[in-house]
Amino acid sequence: MLQVVNLSIGFDKPLIEDINIVVNKPMLIQVMGPNGAGKTTFLKTLAGLLKPIKGSVYINGVDVTGDAEKAGRFVTLSPQMVLFKQSEVFPISVWEFVEFGTELCHKKKGVVVSKDELRNIVKSALSSVGIGGELWGKSLWKLSGGQRQRVFIARAIACDMPIVLLDEPLSSIDPEGRVEIANVIGSLSKTKIVFATCHDPEMLLKYTSFVMLLGKGKYVMEKPENVLRGDVLRKFYGDAVIEFVDHIHVCDYHI
Ligand SMILES: Nc1ncnc2c1ncn2[C@@H]1O[C@H](COP(=O)(O)OP(=O)(O)O)[C@@H](O)[C@H]1O
Ligand SMILES: [Mg+2]
Known part of the structure; x- marks a missing residue:
């Protein structure tokens, strides 16, 4: 079980403040938000690789805050490729x-x-x-x-850790490969708590229990249908959200 309590993430200044979440069974949570919102920072903080500005991360009752050694007993992180x-x-x-x-x-x-x-x-x-x-x-x-x-x-x-953090797992994969990897991630989320940052939520939508949307210092974590809506997205992505009759468009990402 993952418990995040009053967590503020960031470096000199907080990027996102007061994150409170509890995840107590295997599921897929998609983490979305504009570039620079703090998605990677959030995953690294969960993995104990970054110390939060405030608050705590507990896994199975163990305080792993800012402690990669302890968090590493429960968490595996697949990093964002472009950062290499x-x-x-x-x-x-x-x-x-x-x-x-x-x-x-x-x-x-x-x-x-x-x-x-x-x-x-x-x-x-x-x-x-x-x-x-x-x-x-x-x-x-x-x-x-x-x-x-x-x-x-x-x-x-x-x-085979109980918590799997995937930072942009579909970003450099070709379109056919993406469906294949999305299915792999979907089946992984049947037995693990999986957080995946994504720009195209549709690929993983059928496996997704919650979408966590980060931006402008705030977050929401809700069922996909409550987040993937023009009014909610606009609060995080601003004018980058364009609504058509039958779909919503964020920058170059279709929803
Ligand atoms: N090591 C660091 N020191 C200071 N600022 C950082 C560091 N890493 C990232 N940042 C800044 O934190 C913000 C969030 O970055 P990041 O979490 O990588 O965003 P995202 O993954 O949502 O695109 C950005 O403005 C970035 O420049
Ligand atoms: Mg990132």
Whole structure:
């Protein structure tokens, strides 16, 4: 169970203030908001990678606020791909990346897995996101953006943590691949609490229990039908929302 209490996120000044949410069963929550609203900051704060300005994050009753070590026993984060700089990365193959991450996650949870089990977990996670054996030995950094995104999702699946944070998981994936990955995320959310930041809420809509909309210092978290409406979106996206007869348009994102 995830409990967020009076949480204000940000750096020098708060980006979003007084977030209070309780998520007590597996589900998919889509996190939306304009660029710079604080979506990535929010996920990183949940993962303990950033200290909040105020408030607390509890997972299964454990205070994990600003503590990546403690949060890492429950949470896995797949980062936003565009935030990677090629110059900052170390050489690692696709297989090693998922295997290493999986081993570490299991260690953090205190679960012992044999080499054989580990191999099977990694294999099945990579296969489930459509990364075939021909790519397993390839450098992670020589993959296309979409392939790398899939590998990160595979690592999140293989880690088998109760909370999965996916930062823009569909952003660099081609349109057909997007449907496939959306389905993977949908099935993951049957057994995990999944937060996914997205610009196109439609892709994941049928799996989505709640939409969390961030912007201008505020947030709402409601069922999709109560948030994906012109009047609500306009409060967060301002003039970027255009309403047509049969659909709503946010900047270049269709809703
Ligand atoms: N390490 C940091 N130090 C200071 N400001 C930051 C840092 N990281 C992000 N920001 C700022 O915080 C705001 C929110 O960023 P972010 O959470 O990445 O937004 P989003 O993911 O919604 O696009 C932006 O204005 C960004 O420039
Ligand atoms: Mg972001």
